[in-house]
Amino acid sequence: MRRRQRAAAGGGGSGRRQAVAHLGGLAAGACIPLITAMFTVSYSDGDARSGELSTPSGAVSTPGLLVYTHRGGSMNLTPDLLEPLRAAGLQGLQLDALQFLNQPTPAVVQGGGGGRKFMALDGPGTVLVATGRDPAIYEYAGAMRQATNEWASVTTPTGAATVTPERYVEAVAALHPDVWVALSDDIPSDSRTDRAAKSVDRTAAWLAACLAAAAQQPGLAAAAAWAAVQGGQYLHERQRYAEAVAGQPGVSGYVLGGLGTGESPEQRQQIVQAVLQRLPAGAPRMLSSVGTPEEVLEAVAQGIDLFDTAYLLDVTNGGYALAFPLSPEADQAEQQAQQQPGAAAGAAAGAAAGTLQAAAGVAAGEAPADACGRDDSKLNLWALAYRTDKRPLLPGCTCFACANHTRAYVHHLLQTHEMTAQVLLEVHNTHHYLQFFREIRTAIAAGRFAAFRDWFLQRRQRWLVSEGGEQ
Amino acid sequence: SPALKFEVLAQCGRARAARMTLPHYVCETPMFMPVGTQGSVKGLTSQQLEELGCQVVLGNTYHLENRPGSELVAEMGGLHSFINWPRGMLTDSGGFQMVSLLHLADITEEGVTFQSPTDGRRMLLTPEHSIQVQNRLGADIIMALDDVVPSTAADDARFEEATHRTTRWIDRCIAAHGRPTEQNLFAIVQGGLDERLRDISLKGLVERDTPGYAVGGLAGGEDKRSFVKVVSQCTAGLPDGKPRYVMGIGYPLDIVICSALGADMYDSVYPTRTARFGVALVPEGMLKLKNAQFAADYRPLDEECGCMVCRRYTRAFLHPLAAKGLPFATNLISYHNIAYMMRLSRQIREAIKEQRYPEFVREYVARQFPAGDYPEWVVEGCRLAGIELSSSGSGGTAAADGTGGSAAVGSGGGVAAAAAAAAADGSRQGGAAADGAG
Numbered sequence A: 001m002r003r004r005q006r007a008a009a010g011g012g013g014s015g016r017r018q019a020v021a022h023l024g025g026l027a028a029g030a031c032i033p034l035i036t037a038m039f040t041v042s043y044s045d046g047d048a049r050s051g052e053l054s055t056p057s058g059a060v061s062t063p064g065l066l067v068y069t070h071r072g073g074s075m076n077l078t079p080d081l082l083e084p085l086r087a088a089g090l091q092g093l094q095l096d097a098l099q100f101l102n103q104p105t106p107a108v109v110q111g112g113g114g115g116r117k118f119m120a121l122d123g124p125g126t127v128l129v130a131t132g133r134d135p136a137i138y139e140y141a142g143a144m145r146q147a148t149n150e151w152a153s154v155t156t157p158t159g160a161a162t163v164t165p166e167r168y169v170e171a172v173a174a175l176h177p178d179v180w181v182a183l184s185d186d187i188p189s190d191s192r193t194d195r196a197a198k199s200v201d202r203t204a205a206w207l208a209a210c211l212a213a214a215a216q217q218p219g220l221a222a223a224a225a226w227a228a229v230q231g232g233q234y235l236h237e238r239q240r241y242a243e244a245v246a247g248q249p250g251v252s253g254y255v256l257g258g259l260g261t262g263e264s265p266e267q268r269q270q271i272v273q274a275v276l277q278r279l280p281a282g283a284p285r286m287l288s289s290v291g292t293p294e295e296v297l298e299a300v301a302q303g304i305d306l307f308d309t310a311y312l313l314d315v316t317n318g319g320y321a322l323a324f325p326l327s328p329e330a331d332q333a334e335q336q337a338q339q340q341p342g343a344a345a346g347a348a349a350g351a352a353a354g355t356l357q358a359a360a361g362v363a364a365g366e367a368p369a370d371a372c373g374r375d376d377s378k379l380n381l382w383a384l385a386y387r388t389d390k391r392p393l394l395p396g397c398t399c400f401a402c403a404n405h406t407r408a409y410v411h412h413l414l415q416t417h418e419m420t421a422q423v424l425l426e427v428h429n430t431h432h433y434l435q436f437f438r439e440i441r442t443a444i445a446a447g448r449f450a451a452f453r454d455w456f457l458q459r460r461q462r463w464l465v466s467e468g469g470e471q
Numbered sequence B: 001s002p003a004l005k006f007e008v009l010a011q012c013g014r015a016r017a018a019r020m021t022l023p024h025y026v027c028e029t030p031m032f033m034p035v036g037t038q039g040s041v042k043g044l045t046s047q048q049l050e051e052l053g054c055q056v057v058l059g060n061t062y063h064l065e066n067r068p069g070s071e072l073v074a075e076m077g078g079l080h081s082f083i084n085w086p087r088g089m090l091t092d093s094g095g096f097q098m099v100s101l102l103h104l105a106d107i108t109e110e111g112v113t114f115q116s117p118t119d120g121r122r123m124l125l126t127p128e129h130s131i132q133v134q135n136r137l138g139a140d141i142i143m144a145l146d147d148v149v150p151s152t153a154a155d156d157a158r159f160e161e162a163t164h165r166t167t168r169w170i171d172r173c174i175a176a177h178g179r180p181t182e183q184n185l186f187a188i189v190q191g192g193l194d195e196r197l198r199d200i201s202l203k204g205l206v207e208r209d210t211p212g213y214a215v216g217g218l219a220g221g222e223d224k225r226s227f228v229k230v231v232s233q234c235t236a237g238l239p240d241g242k243p244r245y246v247m248g249i250g251y252p253l254d255i256v257i258c259s260a261l262g263a264d265m266y267d268s269v270y271p272t273r274t275a276r277f278g279v280a281l282v283p284e285g286m287l288k289l290k291n292a293q294f295a296a297d298y299r300p301l302d303e304e305c306g307c308m309v310c311r312r313y314t315r316a317f318l319h320p321l322a323a324k325g326l327p328f329a330t331n332l333i334s335y336h337n338i339a340y341m342m343r344l345s346r347q348i349r350e351a352i353k354e355q356r357y358p359e360f361v362r363e364y365v366a367r368q369f370p371a372g373d374y375p376e377w378v379v380e381g382c383r384l385a386g387i388e389l390s391s392s393g394s395g396g397t398a399a400a401d402g403t404g405g406s407a408a409v410g411s412g413g414g415v416a417a418a419a420a421a422a423a424a425d426g427s428r429q430g431g432a433a434a435d436g437a438g
């Protein structure tokens, strides 16, 4: 049953509420009170929990999505399009600090007033989390990243580079993040035992080196340091590290690293469980580079609080619009609408699609218009079914793209390789996914997360055995 | 014309500022019109264009008829509704793209014969067909099908034929026009670089009394002295009470000079195309953001610009992103470049209304050529407009540079050459974008 609990897990220092005020740029040499991110769990529901990560720049409600950025910007969205997504729940951004080793260099970023100002992310209310991994770049076993005890070889936007803990912290500090994740020896899940053991030893040594380097950086005085847990697929290695790092002074949160690299869902579940058992219950836990709706639900059920993922990037680049219902009620309404053949929207789209399917050589009149252009969770806007579809990407969605444009227009933009297609899709997909996280939080607060999760997973099963099964 | 009202608000020398009332919007001229070739201005939303103060957006008939097709656009409520753009729209005839894109295009009295790019069939674009398609698209301004000959083609007989044929075709366009109370058909003056032929074309078309006129056959790589002469001749020969549109013009300096000669409307893919090469437009010319000199330059793109991009970002931030051609950076630079063109248009209008256009031109030119090495065509254009440029001795030696903004802050001719090629064809954006990203 639901129980309420409050557990502050600040990394020491004065974790008072008024510390949540916006600090803006930190003047070098100024006397800065030590304020670290505060994590508060407000609701628990099974192992799932909902709370808030408060930082000097703002707060992120958990479970929460850290929206992916690439070199300081969203992939396609100019600030005027990103800003309104706050209302949809955009609270935090993920930055890969490795993208700021070379171009631009930390000195350039620092010279521009620090990352927050340099990247025009200095408005109040956006929490920046700097990590050492770009969730859009998977490094599988074949391209396993090399490392020695002194440095890691990493992929940056300008090519391969080697990075030491000190150089990494320099890049992190220039960003002026609210939270930063220490450099780790991130290895794919199919790495061999000895490699995994080495990774754990190095990651522990690098964490200490990062914390020492960070102590010299005024830009990180108010930032929370989190540790990345490595160890590949080996539970004993994962636990060895988790035990070593749990409660380490200066560390106030944890990231499960090295996942999303080809491990099975069962393997991942075991790893997450093994690690979480060994970490302090009140500390925030982030899962890095994993984030489809099903993966999010599974991880939330285990007690994960934050996600960074390139899922929306993949969806958008594929020409998809997320379209899964956000609640069982919405799902039911949708099903009823589809079962009534006379439903206005469906009929109109069906009629239009009839002629167009014929034109495209598809037998007309067999499937509902949507069937050839969607799966259980998203629409494929490349599909000819949307050629004359005047509906928004997702009826009822209040995002900028849905408020202003039709599926037909987005379909046309894709067909003609116009970049505005990705702009509109990224707006919608980000909006929709933030709503999804909001629904997850609501379900946890109401003590019905298990039902929410079961509904979502069953919905997919139902879809697979019915209309979409043959695809 | 029932669908267009053109009121000259102020005249300053040959330059004029006017208010043009279209079915969807009341515009102020001189104005620059961004090109949304296939229903979007590269990477920007219709709402951003509105925010930027764009008044008219172009659509390319040839591309829109290929995809999604004018019948589908009509079914979707017309181009305005399809792309959700509430203000003015203009579509071209489709002939220019056909001739410039399809090598097999062949022009006869009947129309433009070409091979379909999709199935290879022989197809024919007639004046009637072009107007029908544009009637279905539903833009505020539609363009007559003209017999396009590149201005650099050498055959006099061909120019002569094209001039007369364009006049014959305008009658067929007028006859075919099905929505004259909702859409304005503009005739296009042809005649190459030949004064006599331009004169013949002007006379013939002015007699037809269309709601507005365009000067065609330019922006195709001709020498710029001939260009300003032709513009000057055409603006002088066209009626005062009707809009004059110089097609395919997008270099800021060209717009300043053409406006001095009494032109009102311009269009080009240049501001968005050049953004994909990492080039930002500024009063001094252009910034080639890929250049290493901007790596730690914390100024905005343009210190006088108040656009969203200039308010938030520095050259140093955009430099590495532009170097990689990231969509995020391209969209930001496009946004600024359109803002720049809109600001320039506004400054031109204000200077005309305040009777200080000659001063404006002198300042503008001096800023782009601080050494005073004004290109000959600029000097000539100003002379024709009755504007004295304070010459600085080297005025006679032309910089022989066809591009506006040769006083580029960056260096290297690659971008300028690419941009010139870009302006020559108003359309082939996809391929060049890929080049730009490389």
Ligand SMILES: [Zn+2]
Pocket (backbone or CB within 6 Å): A393, A394, A397, A398, A399, A400, A401, A402, A403, A427, A428, A429, A431
């Ligand atoms: Zn939406």
Ligand SMILES: [Zn+2]
Pocket (backbone or CB within 6 Å): B301, B302, B305, B306, B307, B308, B309, B310, B311, B336, B337, B339, B340
């Ligand atoms: Zn600007």
